[in-house]
Amino acid sequence: MAQLTNTRPTAELQALDAAHHMHPFTHGAELGQKGARIITSADGCWLTDSEGNRILDGMAGLWCVNIGYGRQELVDSATRQMSELPFYNTFFQTSHLPAIQLAERLAQLAPGDLDHVFFASSGSEANDTNIRLVRTYWEMKGEPQRRAIISRWNAYHGSSVGSGSLGGMKGMHAQGGLPIPDIHHIDQPNWWSEGGEMSEHDFGIARARQLEEKILELGPENVAAFIAEPVQGAGGVIVPPESYWPEVSRIVKEYGILLIADEVICGFGRTGNWFGSQTVGIEPDIMTVAKGLSSGYLPIGGSIVSSDVASVIGGGEFNHGYTYSGHPVAAAVALENLRLLDEEGIVTRVREETGPYLKEKFESLAEHPMVGEAKIVGMMGSIALTPDKARRAAFKADAGTVGYLCRERCFANNLVMRHVGDRMIISPPLVISKEEIDALIARAWKSLDEAMVEAKENGLFEAA
Numbered sequence: 001m002a003q004l005t006n007t008r009p010t011a012e013l014q015a016l017d018a019a020h021h022m023h024p025f026t027h028g029a030e031l032g033q034k035g036a037r038i039i040t041s042a043d044g045c046w047l048t049d050s051e052g053n054r055i056l057d058g059m060a061g062l063w064c065v066n067i068g069y070g071r072q073e074l075v076d077s078a079t080r081q082m083s084e085l086p087f088y089n090t091f092f093q094t095s096h097l098p099a100i101q102l103a104e105r106l107a108q109l110a111p112g113d114l115d116h117v118f119f120a121s122s123g124s125e126a127n128d129t130n131i132r133l134v135r136t137y138w139e140m141k142g143e144p145q146r147r148a149i150i151s152r153w154n155a156y157h158g159s160s161v162g163s164g165s166l167g168g169m170k171g172m173h174a175q176g177g178l179p180i181p182d183i184h185h186i187d188q189p190n191w192w193s194e195g196g197e198m199s200e201h202d203f204g205i206a207r208a209r210q211l212e213e214k215i216l217e218l219g220p221e222n223v224a225a226f227i228a229e230p231v232q233g234a235g236g237v238i239v240p241p242e243s244y245w246p247e248v249s250r251i252v253k254e255y256g257i258l259l260i261a262d263e264v265i266c267g268f269g270r271t272g273n274w275f276g277s278q279t280v281g282i283e284p285d286i287m288t289v290a291k292g293l294s295s296g297y298l299p300i301g302g303s304i305v306s307s308d309v310a311s312v313i314g315g316g317e318f319n320h321g322y323t324y325s326g327h328p329v330a331a332a333v334a335l336e337n338l339r340l341l342d343e344e345g346i347v348t349r350v351r352e353e354t355g356p357y358l359k360e361k362f363e364s365l366a367e368h369p370m371v372g373e374a375k376i377v378g379m380m381g382s383i384a385l386t387p388d389k390a391r392r393a394a395f396k397a398d399a400g401t402v403g404y405l406c407r408e409r410c411f412a413n414n415l416v417m418r419h420v421g422d423r424m425i426i427s428p429p430l431v432i433s434k435e436e437i438d439a440l441i442a443r444a445w446k447s448l449d450e451a452m453v454e455a456k457e458n459g460l461f462e463a464a
Contacts, residue, residue: 006040010050013038042069045429055414058426063265064296068431074297074333081332090326099326102335109274112283116310119302119326123264123290124158126301131162132320134225134258140312146224147182154188156234186210189240192373192384204241212251225258230276233265236420237382239375245280258285268292269430272351272378295337300330350430361441370452385422393463406451415443
């Protein structure tokens with residue numbers, strides 16, 4: 001049997017990792033010299049590394065461990081399903097109980113008439129599915145020219161060729177020939193960095209109307225869909241002005257294009273409701289889900305589609321699918337995860353108790369001399385680092401220089417808090433307690449203090 005329990009020294013593990021393991025979104029040579037941090041166990045909101053350090057996970061893994069680590073119920077559900085039916089596919093006119101039950105449960109939870117599910121193994125796969133879904137939908141309706149899909153710069157929708165094209169990360173587009181044809185982008189609703197002298201309200205309207213301008217530029221008859229995260233996650237937890245989504249909703253309805261809400265991060269309680277679409281008040285035709293669907297315990301994702309989209313797609317053969325679509329073990333674990341989130345009132349507690357408490361504490365970070373704004377929705381938040389609050393100024397150093405410095409201080413203080421450029425972001429497990437929230441804020445404040453001192457010592461605390 002392969003060895004899983006660690007008995008090796010950290011340096012040996014780091015050397016093996018550098019020799020054989022290619023990490024995502026990582027400069028491999030630099031990490032090889034530095035050495036990866038080796039995580040050996042986890043429980044609740046806490047990680048333990050190979051040196052015995054106990055680390056508060058302010059990112060819930062990768063935005064996904066909503067229910068926290070170490071839930072034996074999910075282990076047991078996987079074991080039972082492994083024993084009964086470890087795998088079967090859903091091709092060739094077959095199905096199985098876990099996929100059927102999970103599709104039914106998602107249809108019950110999803111808002112509006114979102115009542116059909118096409119399963120995948122990740123958000124990236126699900127968004128690749130969405131490209132084909134919306135284009136096939138319009139082809140079957142006799143409008144094959146509707147191929148254009150509009151997204152936003154700095155959005156994140158995955159890292160495969162299709163989903164990476166939907167996203168608006170220019171660094172990703174610079175590698176591998178992205179984006180693919182007929183994917184278009186408009187500006188993000190990031191008032192702090194891009195609002196200039198406009199009020200947040202007016203800025204939200206202006207950024208929403210870029211969608212209308214792009215539709216008219218491309219020709220409404222050529223546009224298939226608009227895709228967006230209710231709250232941008234990997235782009236830096238960009239919370240749009242309140243005026244933004246109502247205007248977007250007006251535009252998609254007026255021009256009759258499909259709305260895809262990417263709920264990979266926002267879904268399953270992250271914003272204080274089951275879905276971010278409910279939090280921001282939109283009615284999507286398709287929702288992309290993954291991450292919190294199984295709390296990251298097993299890979300699973302999917303596209304939850306409206307009855308209209310499902311009926312049109314179902315009118316012909318949809319030549320698309322994945323070996324692991326609706327994998328029985330992943331589906332069984334997701335079902336148990338949803339049961340626990342519901343029956344233990346975790347989503348309600350985020351909305352009514354711990355979420356408001358975290359909001360109060362997190363927004364107090366705006367009092368720090370290096371923090372310009374603190375934005376949070378439910379349990380996803382960000383702070384903007386700045387050398388000059390009054391001007392909402394960027395640092396003179398390359399974007400991300402100070403953010404990375406701050407992230408390193410967080411790690412040194414046993415707090416996982418991520419940086420996106422010069423924004424620091426959090427997304428803790430939804431089960432985080434008030435005491436753990438206090439610890440998170442205290443460690444964040446300490447890390448900000450240390451990062452500001454280091455930035456000043458290195459001549460980085462200067463406005464552009």
